[in-house]
Amino acid sequence: MNVGITYDLRDDYLAMGMSEVETAEFDRADTVDAIDGVLRDLGFQTERIGNIYALTGLLSQGKRWDIVFNIAEGLRGYGREAQVPALLDAYGIPYTFSDPLVLSLTLHKAITKRVVRDLGIPTPDFDVITNHDDIARCGLTFPLFAKPLAEGTGKGITARSRIGGREELFSVCSELLEEFKQPVLVERFLPGREFTAGIIGTGAEARVAAVMEVILREKADADVYSYRNKEDCEELVTYCLAGDEMGVKAGRVALAAWRGLGCRDAGRVDLRSDEWGMPNFMEVNPLAGLHPEHSDLPILCKLAGMGYHELISEIMTSAKGRPGFKEK
DSSP states (O other): OEEEEEOOBHHHHHHTTOOTTTTTTSBOHHHHHHHHHHHHHTTOEEEEEESHHHHHHHHHTTOOOSEEEEOOOOSSSTTGGGHHHHHHHHTTOOBSSOOHHHHHHHHSHHHHHHHHHHTTOOOOOEEEEOSHHHHHHOOOOSSEEEEETTOOTTTTOOGGGEEOSHHHHHHHHHHHHHHHSSOEEEEEOOOSOEEEEEEESSGGGOEEEEEEEEEEOTTSOTTSOOHHHHHTHHHHEEEEEOOSHHHHHHHHHHHHHHHHHTOOSEEEEEEEEOTTSOEEEEEEETTOOOOTTTSHHHHHHHHTTOOHHHHHHHHHHHHHTSTTOOOO
16 A cells, blocks of 8 residues: 655755754654654555645645655644645545644634533633733633634744733734734633543544643743753653543543544544543644653553554555545
């Protein structure tokens, strides 16, 4: 079986003059190497395609693949993660992970929370800040938490993201609006434990691979799983499996959100517990990082006894199990 691999390589965009923060969601070369190597070990023939521009060129030349392993993040707009899947759909080429609808929905954190709330899944009260007038009218009770509406990898999250008063709210939101050129999601800060749940599979076949607690060390940015904490996780963060009652609850909430949103194959759901000990949905990552040592999903799977080869194999098995897929 011929498997194409689509991705946005961080080094390519750094060479174009983009900053470390701007390219934070793009993949390192060793991530692509690791995925390619496992796919070959599993018996697949692979071809590294690259980003959407490379994909477009190859498709126009008549190139096709039996399935595409897609980790391309895209570059612009709320639909950036959906661009490669949409193009592959147009050409009738199967691919891993979620479809364009899900990827567009989940990148917009506020609309995702509205859908999750409609599903009856707990999520903290929130507001969307698009300008300075919105900051003035925000009526949520402090403390609050602010982050860009449509970013990942902790981009825009710093030690200042936990906000204690109106003056801080204005300052932080103004800076985020200016830096990221997009709205800011402001939500009630939850004081409890922080979890990320790894999900494998699709629909009724989806299951919780593991729930991992994120514990910040003394020198980490306090109270927030910030960009700095994620980038330097080996020194600033302790990860451990959460198998107690609250961890089990977190897994149930995560699985309900995963199934309700229609996510596929594998990914992560981030949660935080409120003052009553109830894990709340914070956000979902249906296109989770897959660096074998640095990304949360492989880390939590490894803690649960699932190696990287098994994780990639499970992803492929789930993708190949979709209706209409024909093994070649």
